[in-house]
Structure formats: structure tokens, C-alpha cells
Amino acid sequence: MTDAGFVIAAYGVILGGLALYTVTLWRRLRAAASRDDEGR
Amino acid sequence: MTVAPPTEPVLSPPRRPWGILVLVGVVVLVVAWLAFSSVGNALVYYQEPHELLARGDAAVGETVRLGGQVEPGSVEREAAGEAYELRFVVTDGHASIPVVTANAPTASFREGTGAVVEGALGADGVFVATQVIVKHDENYEAPAPGTQPSDNSFIPADG
Amino acid sequence: MKTRILGFVALAAVVSAAIVGLFVVPPDLNQGDAQRIMYPHVASAWLAYLSFGVTAVGGVLWLWRRDLRFDAVALSGAEIGVMFTAFAIWGGMMWGRPVWGVFWQWEDPRLTTTALLLALYVGYLLLRRLTEDPERRATRAAIVGLVAAIDIPIVHFSVEWWRGLHQTATIASPERALDPAAPMVFVGTLMGTLAAFSLAWLYLMIRRYELARAELAREEEARRGRLRAVQAAAANLRSQEEAAR
Incomplete structure (x- = not known):
């Protein structure tokens, strides 16, 4: 793998990981909110 | 109720x-x-040349990591067809050990840079390394205007 | 609403920082393009320290003030810290292979103590799942969070204390803070990346805290529900006894 390949792998996983965690967090928040509604 | x-x-x-x-x-x-x-030195990542030499013959043949600076002016490369050989001297300022390896280090290898080599010291005093790890330091430098880092590059396979 | 604006600002900042790190700053003279990984690698490592520091402080405040909101902060710090630790390790491996020649060396103190840091806080998160009662869980987590925090300074100073492969600090050490061993464009890019990642960190901490509060509220609701069910059953039994009499 070339240097560029390693740079892309590093940035890709870090930025992609941040995005993935954020989206997952939104899903979990939405799920928690909808469960609250059922409780009421 | x-x-x-x-x-x-x-x-x-x-x-x-x-x-x-x-x-x-x-x-x-x-x-x-x-x-x-x-x-307590139970987990030393590498030994410096003076430490390895101080152990005398006991150190010969034992697989160890040796660390220090690549002595400026000591690097010699030979690449003929399949055969590759790199020779350089690792020094800690007190003692030096010549190293020979058949495995090319990364392009960040330089004279004067830190290096950690894995292998064993031979009876002839030459350290035969199976792997050369380049230990870069905490200093960074931008290339001079108009130049590329490759202009400064060590090309491992270059004969 | 304000948090949402923070989210947009953080997104723009992280994207800009990545563009600067990838395309604008020059590569390092000796390490070449691989050195560009340094920016997200170091920023991730510093934010991991910050996250776990928040977890430790949150744990202490829970033990002291007995307010579960502090435990929610501690949990948020641990989860986000695990993510940033993983980023720092991944970035370090991708940087190490082209520059050192190896992805990983177990005998290097910085690498080993960082792996331990990740394991400790994954353990912290697993431990929280084993305890149902929120207050017991908070107390246990606070103790583990405090013990695990011992590893934070060990990770940071490992490069000074012990011989290893990992280089020492370029900026974050007493001698270097005012005189960094890098050109200002590199230092500026690192600081910009750190600022951008910090905004993203703040946004994620706020959202994760909101989630922790929502989950706590749900647990509390479920507990009240069980309590009501038991009370109703007891009342039912009592009235049957009275009717039988």
C-alpha cells in the first residue's frame, strides 16, 4: 500500500467513524423518545 | 384501606x-x-550499542532489539537483482555496532535518524537484522519552497 | 436548537480541518504524506484524555453529590472516549506502517498503555451493563472510572519515562509548549484539527448526555410501574381477604 493509501485509510475510518457514531446516536435518541411516548 | x-x-x-x-x-x-x-528494566524495548557490547559474548546469537542513531556516512546499499543488502552503523554516542540486513526499511530511513533493528549479534561483531524499524523523532520539517519530500527521500531499493 | 447549530458548525469545522490536513499543508520532509495522519491521530488522543478525565470528574461528583446527572456525564465521557481512543490507535497504526515499518509493537510503552486504556474503558462500559440499579451502577462505575484514570498520565508520559519506538511530544510537554518542534503551519493545522474535533466532541457529549438522561427517565418510569403493580396486587389481596371475612 502506498503512503496515500494509509492516509486515506486513517482519515476515512476516523471521519467515517465520527459520522457513523453521530448517526447511531441520533437513532438511539429517537428510539428512546418513541419509547417514552409508548409509556405515557 | x-x-x-x-x-x-x-x-x-x-x-x-x-x-x-x-x-x-x-x-x-x-x-x-x-x-x-x-x-525496573524488565520491559526494555531495545538495548543501546554500549549495553549490548557490555554483555560480551553472552549477547552473541541472542535475538534482541538494538536501538540508536544511524551513523551519518555509514549507509551502504547493494541491490543486484534479487539480492538486497543494506549496511549501516548504529551508534549511541558511546559505542557503535555495524548492522547488515536483507530487508529494506521504509523510505523515512535517513542517516542520523533513530533506528531500532531486530536480529542478533554475530560472532564477527556484525549485527544481522531481520527487520529495521525507523524511529523518527518529534521534530517535523516542511520541505523547502518548490521542493517535494521525495527529493530528500531514501529509496530503499536504489542500488 | 442551539445544539443543532453547534452540530452544523462542528461538521463544517471537521470537514475543513480534514481538507487542510490532506491537501493544504505541506507534507513532512522526512516522513512524506504519511505524516498528515498526525493531525487526526493527535487530536483524537487528546480528546480521549479529555473524555476520560470528564468520566473521572463525573464519577467523583456522583460520589460526592449523589446526583445521577453526574453519572450520565461520566457515561458519556467513557463512551466517546473509547471511540476517540480507537481512532488514535487506528490512525497511529496507519501512520506507523509507512513510517516505522510496523503497524504495532507490543513492547512499546506508549502503544501498550494506550491499548490498556482502551481495554479499561471498554470494561467500564461492560460493567455498567451488569448492574441494573442506577445508583449501584453509578457508584461501581465511578470507582472503576477513577482507577482507570490512573492510566491517562501513564499513557501521556510513557514516552518520557520509558524507552520505546513512539516519539516524544512535539508540543504537549513543558519544554515544548512554547517552542514546538515543528513549523508553524504544522502546529496551526494540528490546533485547527484539535479545535474542530473538540466542537464535534462537545456536540456528541451533549447528545450522549441527553440519551443517558432519557434512558434514566425510562428506567425510573419502569421502576415506578413495577412499584404500582406490586401495590395494586397487595391492595387486591387485602380486599379479597376483607371480602372473605
């Missing part, structure tokens, strides 16, 4: 905290072991 409300413990019976105490104990021990055994 008075029913006493049940108290909390009925719903969640208390559990013994032994598990957590054991876990905390293990963590403390591991941390302490890591902190103090390394200080």
Missing part, C-alpha cells in the same frame, strides 16, 4: 460488591505492574 407501599429492596435485592472489588484489584495490580516493572 391502608396498604404500606413496598420498600425498594423488595424490587432490587442488594448484591454483594465482590465482583467489583476483584475487578478494581486486578486493574490496580496490572497498572502497578506496568508502571514499576518497566522502570
Whole structure:
């Protein structure tokens, strides 16, 4: 793998990981909110 | 019509905290072991040339890591077809050991840079390395205007 | 609403920082393009320290003030810290292979103590799942969070205390803070990346805290529900006894 390949792998996983965690967090928040509604 | 409300413990019976105490104990021990055994040189990542030479013949043939600077002016490369050979001297300022390897290091290899080599010291005093790891330091430098880093590059396979 | 604006600002900042790190700053003279990984690698490592520091402080405040909101902060710090630790390790491996020649060396103190840091806080998160009662869980987590925090300074100073492969600090050490061993464009890019990642960190901490509060509220609701069910059953039994009499 070339240097560029390693740079892309590093940035890709870090930025992609941040995005993935954020989206997952939104899903979990939405799920928690909808469960609250059922409780009421 | 008075029913006493049940108290909390009925719903969640208390559990013994032994598990957590054991876990905390293990963590403390591991941390302490890591902190103090390394200080006591039990976990030295590499030996410097003067340390390896001080052990005399006992060090010959033993697989170790040797670390130091690549002595400026000592690097010689030979690449003829399949055969590749790189020779350089690792120094710590007090002692030096010549190193030979058949495995090319990365392009960040330089004269004067730090290097950690894995292998064994031969009876002839030459360290035969199976791997050369380049230990770059904390200093960074931008290339001069109009130049590329490749202009400064060590090309491992270059004959 | 304000949090949402923070989210947009953080997104723009992280994207800009990545563009600067990838395309604008020059590569390092000796390490070449691989050195560009340094920016997200170091920023991730510093935010991991910050996250776990928040977890430790949150744990202490829970033990002291007995307010579960502090435990929610501690949990948020641990989860986000695990993510940033993983980023720092991944970035370090991707940087190490082209420059050192190896992805990983177990005998290097910085690498080993960082792996331990990740394991400790993954353990922290697993431990929280084993305890149902929120207050017990908070207390256990606070203790583990405090013990695990011992590793934070060990990770940071490992490069000074012990011989290893990992280089020492370029900026974050007493002698270097005012005189960094890098050109200002590199230092500026690192600081910009750190600022951008910090904004993202703040946004994620706020959202994760909101989630922790929502989950606590749900647990509390479920507990009240069980309590009501038991009370109703007891009342039912009582009235049956009275009717039988």
C-alpha cells in the first residue's frame, strides 16, 4: 500500500467513524423518545 | 384501606460488591505492574550499542532489539537483482555496532535518524537484522519552497 | 436548537480541518504524506484524555453529590472516549506502517498503555451493563472510572519515562509548549484539527448526555410501574381477604 493509501485509510475510518457514531446516536435518541411516548 | 407501599429492596435485592472489588484489584495490580516493572528494566524495548557490547559474548546469537542513531556516512546499499543488502552503523554516542540486513526499511530511513533493528549479534561483531524499524523523532520539517519530500527521500531499493 | 447549530458548525469545522490536513499543508520532509495522519491521530488522543478525565470528574461528583446527572456525564465521557481512543490507535497504526515499518509493537510503552486504556474503558462500559440499579451502577462505575484514570498520565508520559519506538511530544510537554518542534503551519493545522474535533466532541457529549438522561427517565418510569403493580396486587389481596371475612 502506498503512503496515500494509509492516509486515506486513517482519515476515512476516523471521519467515517465520527459520522457513523453521530448517526447511531441520533437513532438511539429517537428510539428512546418513541419509547417514552409508548409509556405515557 | 391502608396498604404500606413496598420498600425498594423488595424490587432490587442488594448484591454483594465482590465482583467489583476483584475487578478494581486486578486493574490496580496490572497498572502497578506496568508502571514499576518497566522502570525496573524488565520491559526494555531495545538495548543501546554500549549495553549490548557490555554483555560480551553472552549477547552473541541472542535475538534482541538494538536501538540508536544511524551513523551519518555509514549507509551502504547493494541491490543486484534479487539480492538486497543494506549496511549501516548504529551508534549511541558511546559505542557503535555495524548492522547488515536483507530487508529494506521504509523510505523515512535517513542517516542520523533513530533506528531500532531486530536480529542478533554475530560472532564477527556484525549485527544481522531481520527487520529495521525507523524511529523518527518529534521534530517535523516542511520541505523547502518548490521542493517535494521525495527529493530528500531514501529509496530503499536504489542500488 | 442551539445544539443543532453547534452540530452544523462542528461538521463544517471537521470537514475543513480534514481538507487542510490532506491537501493544504505541506507534507513532512522526512516522513512524506504519511505524516498528515498526525493531525487526526493527535487530536483524537487528546480528546480521549479529555473524555476520560470528564468520566473521572463525573464519577467523583456522583460520589460526592449523589446526583445521577453526574453519572450520565461520566457515561458519556467513557463512551466517546473509547471511540476517540480507537481512532488514535487506528490512525497511529496507519501512520506507523509507512513510517516505522510496523503497524504495532507490543513492547512499546506508549502503544501498550494506550491499548490498556482502551481495554479499561471498554470494561467500564461492560460493567455498567451488569448492574441494573442506577445508583449501584453509578457508584461501581465511578470507582472503576477513577482507577482507570490512573492510566491517562501513564499513557501521556510513557514516552518520557520509558524507552520505546513512539516519539516524544512535539508540543504537549513543558519544554515544548512554547517552542514546538515543528513549523508553524504544522502546529496551526494540528490546533485547527484539535479545535474542530473538540466542537464535534462537545456536540456528541451533549447528545450522549441527553440519551443517558432519557434512558434514566425510562428506567425510573419502569421502576415506578413495577412499584404500582406490586401495590395494586397487595391492595387486591387485602380486599379479597376483607371480602372473605
